[in-house]
Amino acid sequence: MATETLTATSYPTAYETSGSIYGTRYQSAIGKGSDTSAVSGNDYASGGSSSKAYIYYSFDFDAIPDSATIDSVECAVKGHAENTSRSTCNVQLYVGTSTAKGSSSKFTSTSAQTLTLTTGTWTVAEVKDMRLRFEIGYYGGLINGATVTVTYTFDATKWRITISNSTSVAVTTSDAEVYDGESATITAASLDGITVTDNGTDVTSQFTAVYPETSASTVLGTYALVSGSFNSGESWFEGIVGNGADTTDTTTSNYYSGGSGTIAVFTYDMGITIPSNAEVTRLWCEVSGHAESTSNSNEYMCAQLISGSTDLTDELNFKSVGTSNTVQTLEATTLPTVAQLAAMKLQCRLGYYGGAINGATAHVEYEVPGATIDHYEYTITNIAADHTLVVSAGSSGPTLYVKQGSAWVQVTTAYRKVNGSWQQVALDQAFTSGTNYRRAD
Amino acid sequence: MANNQYVNQVAVNGTTIIDLTADTVTAATLAQGYTAHDATGAPVTGTLSFVTYYVSTSAPTSSDGSDGDIWLVTA
Numbered sequence: 001m002a003t004e005t006l007t008a009t010s011y012p013t014a015y016e017t018s019g020s021i022y023g024t025r026y027q028s029a030i031g032k033g034s035d036t037s038a039v040s041g042n043d044y045a046s047g048g049s050s051s052k053a054y055i056y057y058s059f060d061f062d063a064i065p066d067s068a069t070i071d072s073v074e075c076a077v078k079g080h081a082e083n084t085s086r087s088t089c090n091v092q093l094y095v096g097t098s099t100a101k102g103s104s105s106k107f108t109s110t111s112a113q114t115l116t117l118t119t120g121t122w123t124v125a126e127v128k129d130m131r132l133r134f135e136i137g138y139y140g141g142l143i144n145g146a147t148v149t150v151t152y153t154f155d156a157t158k159w160r161i162t163i164s165n166s167t168s169v170a171v172t173t174s175d176a177e178v179y180d181g182e183s184a185t186i187t188a189a190s191l192d193g194i195t196v197t198d199n200g201t202d203v204t205s206q207f208t209a210v211y212p213e214t215s216a217s218t219v220l221g222t223y224a225l226v227s228g229s230f231n232s233g234e235s236w237f238e239g240i241v242g243n244g245a246d247t248t249d250t251t252t253s254n255y256y257s258g259g260s261g262t263i264a265v266f267t268y269d270m271g272i273t274i275p276s277n278a279e280v281t282r283l284w285c286e287v288s289g290h291a292e293s294t295s296n297s298n299e300y301m302c303a304q305l306i307s308g309s310t311d312l313t314d315e316l317n318f319k320s321v322g323t324s325n326t327v328q329t330l331e332a333t334t335l336p337t338v339a340q341l342a343a344m345k346l347q348c349r350l351g352y353y354g355g356a357i358n359g360a361t362a363h364v365e366y367e368v369p370g371a372t373i374d375h376y377e378y379t380i381t382n383i384a385a386d387h388t389l390v391v392s393a394g395s396s397g398p399t400l401y402v403k404q405g406s407a408w409v410q411v412t413t414a415y416r417k418v419n420g421s422w423q424q425v426a427l428d429q430a431f432t433s434g435t436n437y438r439r440a441d
Numbered sequence: 442m443a444n445n446q447y448v449n450q451v452a453v454n455g456t457t458i459i460d461l462t463a464d465t466v467t468a469a470t471l472a473q474g475y476t477a478h479d480a481t482g483a484p485v486t487g488t489l490s491f492v493t494y495y496v497s498t499s500a501p502t503s504s505d506g507s508d509g510d511i512w513l514v515t516a
């Protein structure tokens with residue numbers, strides 16, 4: 001294990017308030033804890049005549065790895081009170097807006113002073129939700145700024161993804177911290193003209209295009225008895241809202257059956273709404289349940305997806321599966337239309353010997369003709385070694401080389417200065433014919 | 442005898458010591474602001490302009506270069 005100890009520092013980045021506040025100067029009090037020039041002693045904010053108000057300043061510590069251990073939190077706050085004897089002018093660190101950390105400190109001077117807060121112990125999640133609470137009464141005060149420094153230790157072997165991006169293509173990780181055996185995904189708005197290498201191997205072709213919302217699922221909805229009656233009452237079936245992975249809701253000794261010589265038919269709503277122009281490419285349903293008997297001729301504990309009078313899947317009788325809870329998959333034999341999918345139901349038939357349904361989850365995959373690509377994804381499946389993802393101008397796009405000494409060196413980015421500002425330009429737009437160029441000394 | 446405004450050739454005792462007649466410099470091929478004499482002996486002031494480009498391994502800062510300049514970042 002390779003551990004590293006690092007520090008992260010943040011100043012207030014935003015604020016939220018609670019209660020009525022007089023004065024607005026606090027809204028821009030986002031300086032550092034060492035600031036002395038931002039606020040004069042005449043500036044202050046105060047609460048109501050008989051009520052206190054609170055200003056919660058937040059910080060940005062998102063870069064701290066989730067696996068880190070917080071060693072210390074230090075907070076320096078600079079501010080002043082409106083009145084040395086009458087002001088309520090207290091500061092304290094909080095997690096969110098309800099959990100206090102450390103102790104409250106009070107500004108006791110009408111001139112700017114720096115308070116060093118006691119901070120207590122913190123977790124990473126708490127640090128990322130840190131607030132500096134400023135409590136003010138009828139006589140209040142003001143905060144010039146604050147500095148919070150967090151020292152943390154983490155296992156560097158779990159911090160594996162490095163991205164080097166020399167293009168203007170937006171690339172992000174879905175999870176910047178990746179653990180052994182897990183995967184990471186990077187997204188890009190476009191792959192046009194870029195090459196992505198993973199530890200030196202070109203993986204550009206391994207990116208897959210992702211379209212907006214191409215799958216959906218649902219679990220059991222409203223129950224309805226369609227025909228027949230139950231031998232043991234129906235209330236238990238009415239309450240089933242589990243998903244298809246549930247195998248714990250019902251014990252194998254817990255089963256229900258239809259009336260003598262009859263079959264009870266009941267349904268659960270499982271409608272799924274997808275775009276009106278979508279085309280369903282796959283539909284399946286995971287159903288968890290068991291049969292009361294595997295041999296009795298009156299054993300029916302059947303499940304089937306239907307829509308109106310159309311059977312979307314074959315009917316499964318748990319009699320053929322067993323008396324222990326299992327999860328079975330119903331695969332669609334008829335792909336529904338959008339309207340049929342919205343009206344889809346799980347139909348159950350229960351014989352004199354029955355069983356139980358624990359829950360069900362229906363899944364649908366679909367395509368939307370003409371949909372534009374939302375982003376591309378690349379999943380790292382081998383996390384046994386650190387990964388360095390390099391996104392650069394690729395062979396499929398324009399390339400530009402300059403000769404350095406005796407070697408040609410590839411240009412990754414080009415800029416042009418316009419009205420005093422450097423603006424990035426495409427490599428094939430950097431130079432134009434009819435213009436003379438001279439390399440700077 | 443024509444009174445040529447410019448001199449492009451000088452001979453002393455039959456020996457040519459200055460001869461501009463084969464020179465190819467023109468205003469368009471001479472860097473802007475520089476001066477010379479063309480094949481006729483007429484003075485020319487260069488009008489050829491350049492855009493400066495820089496090559497670096499890092500991005501430019503606001504104080505670098507002038508409007509119109511190009512900055513290339515290499516790997």
